[in-house]
Amino acid sequence: MQSANVYRNGELVGVLSRHHRDSYTFEYDDQWFGNPEKPAVSLTLPKTRKLYQSNHLFPFFFNLLSEGVNRALQCRQLQIDEEDYFGLLLATARTDTIGAITLKPNDSQNQP
Numbered sequence: 001m002q003s004a005n006v007y008r009n010g011e012l013v014g015v016l017s018r019h020h021r022d023s024y025t026f027e028y029d030d031q032w033f034g035n036p037e038k039p040a041v042s043l044t045l046p047k048t049r050k051l052y053q054s055n056h057l058f059p060f061f062f063n064l065l066s067e068g069v070n071r072a073l074q075c076r077q078l079q080i081d082e083e084d085y086f087g088l089l090l091a092t093a094r095t096d097t098i099g100a101i102t103l104k105p106n107d108s109q110n111q112p
Helices: 030-034 068-078 085-092
Strands: 002-008 011-020 023-028 051-054 101-105
Touching: 002 085, 011 030, 023 030, 068 085, 085 101
Parallel strands: none
Antiparallel strands: 002 011, 002 101, 011 023, 023 051
């Protein structure tokens, strides 16, 4: 399993995990979920449920990735398979995102 903490402006929102190739979850942090003043991480992941499951990387997180030539260059430099969207997200979303959302890998849980 691989996972990453998801932050909004430096505050923990939840945890994004890949359990195996076709199994992903996003779970809101208890404090974030319980605070009605904190917004949802995205319109597609509203705070109506604490845990979301998917058989592909959630579109919101996929859209944090670079596209085209930039993605190919990042993959080549980081030695990441171009089809490993989750791995690329873990490698680049700490600082290279547009907007308030960043991700930081949970190193103790990141096993292929």
